[in-house]
Amino acid sequence: MTRRVVITGLGIFSPVGKNPTEFFGNLMAGRSGIGHLQSDFTEKLSIRIAAQIRKYNPTDHFSKIKLSGIERFSQFALIAAEQAVKDAQLELAEHEQPRAGVYLGTGMGGAGTLEDGYIEVFQREVPRIKPLSVLLGMNNAASSHLSLAYHLQGPNVTFSTACSSSAIAIGEACRKIQHGYADVMLAGGSEAMLTHGVIKAWEALRTLALEDTTDPAASCKPFAKDRNGLVLGEGAAVLVLEDAERAARRGARIYAEIVGYDCSSDASHISKPNAAGQTRAITNALRDARMRPQDIHYINAHGTATLVGDIEETKAIKQAFGDHAYRVPVSSTKSMHGHLMGATGAVEFMAAVLALQHNAIPPTINLHQPDPECDLDYVPNVGRSDVELNAVMSNSFAFGGSNAVLIAKRFEPR
Amino acid sequence: MSTLQTIQRMMVEQFELKSEDLTPDAELEALGLDSLSVIEFMFNIEDEFQIKLPDERVEIKTIQDISSIVERLVLEQQKAAS
Numbered sequence: 001m002t003r004r005v006v007i008t009g010l011g012i013f014s015p016v017g018k019n020p021t022e023f024f025g026n027l028m029a030g031r032s033g034i035g036h037l038q039s040d041f042t043e044k045l046s047i048r049i050a051a052q053i054r055k056y057n058p059t060d061h062f063s064k065i066k067l068s069g070i071e072r073f074s075q076f077a078l079i080a081a082e083q084a085v086k087d088a089q090l091e092l093a094e095h096e097q098p099r100a101g102v103y104l105g106t107g108m109g110g111a112g113t114l115e116d117g118y119i120e121v122f123q124r125e126v127p128r129i130k131p132l133s134v135l136l137g138m139n140n141a142a143s144s145h146l147s148l149a150y151h152l153q154g155p156n157v158t159f160s161t162a163c164s165s166s167a168i169a170i171g172e173a174c175r176k177i178q179h180g181y182a183d184v185m186l187a188g189g190s191e192a193m194l195t196h197g198v199i200k201a202w203e204a205l206r207t208l209a210l211e212d213t214t215d216p217a218a219s220c221k222p223f224a225k226d227r228n229g230l231v232l233g234e235g236a237a238v239l240v241l242e243d244a245e246r247a248a249r250r251g252a253r254i255y256a257e258i259v260g261y262d263c264s265s266d267a268s269h270i271s272k273p274n275a276a277g278q279t280r281a282i283t284n285a286l287r288d289a290r291m292r293p294q295d296i297h298y299i300n301a302h303g304t305a306t307l308v309g310d311i312e313e314t315k316a317i318k319q320a321f322g323d324h325a326y327r328v329p330v331s332s333t334k335s336m337h338g339h340l341m342g343a344t345g346a347v348e349f350m351a352a353v354l355a356l357q358h359n360a361i362p363p364t365i366n367l368h369q370p371d372p373e374c375d376l377d378y379v380p381n382v383g384r385s386d387v388e389l390n391a392v393m394s395n396s397f398a399f400g401g402s403n404a405v406l407i408a409k410r411f412e413p414r
Numbered sequence: 415m416s417t418l419q420t421i422q423r424m425m426v427e428q429f430e431l432k433s434e435d436l437t438p439d440a441e442l443e444a445l446g447l448d449s450l451s452v453i454e455f456m457f458n459i460e461d462e463f464q465i466k467l468p469d470e471r472v473e474i475k476t477i478q479d480i481s482s483i484v485e486r487l488v489l490e491q492q493k494a495a496s
Contacts, residue, residue, distance in 0.1 A: 063429075063430065063446075064430040065430075068428070130454070131453045132450060135450065
């Protein structure tokens with residue numbers, strides 16, 4: 001008998017909102033966080049749009065002494081975690097700290113630090129670079145800073161599976177509690193890769209959305225006929241996961257129970273998504289949740305707005321859900337917050353959990369030209385607040401073929 | 415500006431410390447600087463004074479320690495250059 005796992009705290013720092021309330025309010029209002037990239041290298045790029053965190057001043061959040069040792073992606077994670085821990089009113093007694101841990105996802109970790117170092121070494125040819133470069137740039141810096149900040153002495157692991165990193169971090173953290181290895185886990189993801197070199201690499205891959213010249217904010221168009229790619233984003237989302245009994249004992253507010261999770265691999269192509277692998281992840285997550293397709297009332301899609309990706313996901317939902325595929329609302333909130341890579345699974349799972357909490361479904365914006373190959377209910381352009389949701393699903397399908405699916409359900413005490 | 419004053423100014427700029435706290439015998443740890451912040455600071459010291467810290471570890475506990483090392487190295491490395 002596994003233990004039940006509930007979500008008791010939420011924190012987010014994203015291009016469409018710097019806390020959960022602002023985030024979900026903007027999603028429901030269909031407000032996009034995508035725009036012209038503000039940087040000193042923008043004019044050297046071919047594609048100049050991104051989902052950037054605006055008006056971010058690190059010294060509003062950290063002392064200068066601290067900042068010299070905390071990379072941008074770790075800063076985002078710490079900001080999101082602080083909100084989540086406060087939201088959960090989480091306090092860990094000394095004897096509980098070894099039973100508390102942190103699992104985060106990231107794609108490129110301290111990309112900015114690495115790139116700064118390379119500029120120094122290869123371009124400016126200086127003999128030495130910043131002494132803390134290793135500690136700033138390492139992929140597990142963010143999770144380690146969370147462990148330090150909250151005395152989490154249990155497992156501290158970073159998952160890096162591209163776009164599914166943080167969905168897997170959440171799913172595996174959930175397992176850790178289910179099977180009794182931990183009682184409390186901070187789980188989520190962080191990404192800060194809007195750097196010159198990283199964006200150039202994405203440009204070369206030809207998967208980025210071209211700028212919508214009439215409205216740059218509308219450049220990402222998931223499931224639409226005129227979609228042409230993804231928009232890179234940055235930010236972090238962190239959730240507090242807790243053993244349900246512990247949460248109940250301390251009278252914590254419970255957002256939802258995590259009831260289903262699975263991850264699978266396409267094992268077919270390094271970048272081309274495959275409906276069969278995605279279907280397996282969805283079907284297995286449903287089985288894990290002991291649910292039927294009709295029990296799921298909303299799916300937050302991976303929905304990157306690439307040509308192939310949206311069609312494959314549509315196929316996968318049809319294969320896994322059968323006839324019910326046409327009745328379940330599916331939306332891609334990436335149309336607003338962009339693709340946060342290693343953080344995106346956590347951001348979107350949080351959107352789904354907030355949908356459950358508010359009985360409200362955020363839309364897929366910029367969906368004006370339907371694609372015959374994408375024929376599900378994508379909640380086009382206008383959110384719905386006249387719904388009753390009992391369970392929600394979040395899909396994350398990554399480059400490399402790594403798929404993850406999470407299911408959350410309204411919590412019912414036994 | 416003396417070496418000590420320059421160091422004090424740099425600490426105010428880099429770490430937003432209060433200049434009145436930066437007495438010569440002030441311990442770096444008490445000012446909130448851990449070993450990593452000190453490494454980071456010494457990196458900037460090298461730039462500011464155009465010196466190179468020796469590879470062997472040097473004991474740095476107070477602001478005066480930094481100042482003494484800097485003055486010694488400036489002198490040594492000036493001599494070596496001339």
